[in-house]
Amino acid sequence: MSTTIDGLGTADLVVIATKAFDVERAAHDARPLVGSGTIVQSIQNGLGSADRVAGVLGPERLSVGVVGGFGALLPEPGVAHHNGMELVRFGSYGTLPAAEVARGAEVWSTSGFDVRLFEDIDRMVWEKFIMNVTFSGPASLTGLTIGQILDDPDAWPVARACALEAIAVAQARGVALEVGDPLEHIRHLGGAIGNARPSMLIDVQHRRRCEIDAINGAVVTAAAGTGVPTPVNAAVSSLVRAMERTYL
Ligand SMILES: NC(=O)C1=CN([C@@H]2O[C@H](COP(=O)(O)OP(=O)(O)OC[C@H]3O[C@@H](n4cnc5c(N)ncnc54)[C@H](OP(=O)(O)O)[C@@H]3O)[C@@H](O)[C@H]2O)C=CC1
Ligand SMILES: CC(C)(CO)C(=O)C(=O)O
CATH class of the missing domain: 1.10.1040.10 (N-(1-d-carboxylethyl)-l-norvaline Dehydrogenase; domain 2)
Structure with a gap:
């Protein structure tokens, strides 16, 4: 576990899980983690966040997620408390191919979450x-x-x-x-x-x-x-x- 991205290199999946008003800053900060094979996932409630992430990191590697039934919070770094690991829905923001979306989904599903893929985001x-x-x-x-x-x-x-x-x-x-x-x-x-x-x-x-x-x-x-x-x-x-x- 690390609370910085220093020395981590690029990642398979980068989940931007800030509040909607922080996504641009987070997307900028996440740049060093994003390589040609990275899938970026923006998972805010509401409208507009994925567009702002796309404005910073580009649309090519971007997927959009909607999570439900978590009731989650971070009591301390590296510890996520949740009231349920219900469902992670996600799909391509635009040009990320379906096979890549499925690869991102696998990171969630092999971590114990139910995942459902959508074509119509x-x-x-x-x-x-x-x-x-x-x-x-x-x-x-x-x-x-x-x-x-x-x-x-x-x-x-x-x-x-x-x-x-x-x-x-x-x-x-x-x-x-x-x-x-x-x-x-x-x-x-x-x-x-x-x-x-x-x-x-x-x-x-x-x-x-x-x-x-x-x-x-x-x-x-x-x-x-x-x-x-x-x-x-x-x-x-x-x-x-x-x-x-x-x-x-
Ligand atoms: N919590 C839940 O169960 C659910 C949340 N959602 C949605 O998910 C999104 C996130 O919600 P939630 O997890 O509750 O939000 P929180 O505010 O609890 O957590 C957001 C975290 O992002 C961190 N953060 C902010 N900016 C950066 C940055 N630039 N780099 C790294 N980390 C950063 C914050 O750190 P710091 O505190 O240090 O600023 C904070 O720990 C929201 O859009 C929410 O509506 C949707 C469904 C369920
Ligand atoms: C529980 C629910 C659906 C309420 O609007 C939610 O997503 C939230 O708390 O932000």
Whole structure:
């Protein structure tokens, strides 16, 4: 285990697992690890991170991942605590060949994770994104868990409106969500982790910068040019940013 990349040479797989606002710096820092056979994997929640990694390291070696059911944190260097090693989904950002994506997947699967490969990374990213949009902003403003939001007569209509805006933007952008009724899907998945606090709420509670721009704020950005109105995500993200400014 090493906490620096000094002397490591190039790697088979480089996983960029920072928060969305740190990916550019991390991609720059990871440059010495990336050789002609390296697979880079960007695994942030929300939208836009892989594009920023591609801007630094190029699109050729890049894959995009979505992780679920981890509830993971780093208590100390080299020690990862997790509440589950559920699923790592990933696919090529664009030009990384399928065989290379499979080689990257093997690094995860031989380490004990379930892996599922996707050809349609927009679908993969947005199927998780609509879940984050529903719960992250509203939980960060209220302090409620996912289950409490689902049950609350005031919070759920706001969370539901965040979800419906994101679903409408996905449709307008031609993203093929394959989850049945998306709102039912969100309610079902949310209900299964009712006691969980979204990671954005945890960041807010620790007075840390949060990923609002990549999540609820990204619905507003992604809606540009589609004609889909996104007033609820705009209001939720403005309030989270204002709250963040009180302690950052
Ligand atoms: N944790 C989870 O279970 C899940 C997380 N995600 C997503 O994964 C992403 C990462 O989340 P999470 O792991 O919780 O985030 P954390 O903030 O817990 O961890 C990010 C780590 O990245 C480190 N880091 C930041 N910049 C650099 C850099 N330039 N070089 C090396 N390391 C760096 C940070 O170090 P330092 O603290 O020293 O700044 C920190 O240890 C987010 O987009 C999140 O939404 C998605 C699903 C589940
Ligand atoms: C649990 C879930 C899906 C909530 O939005 C999440 O990904 C997070 O905590 O960031």
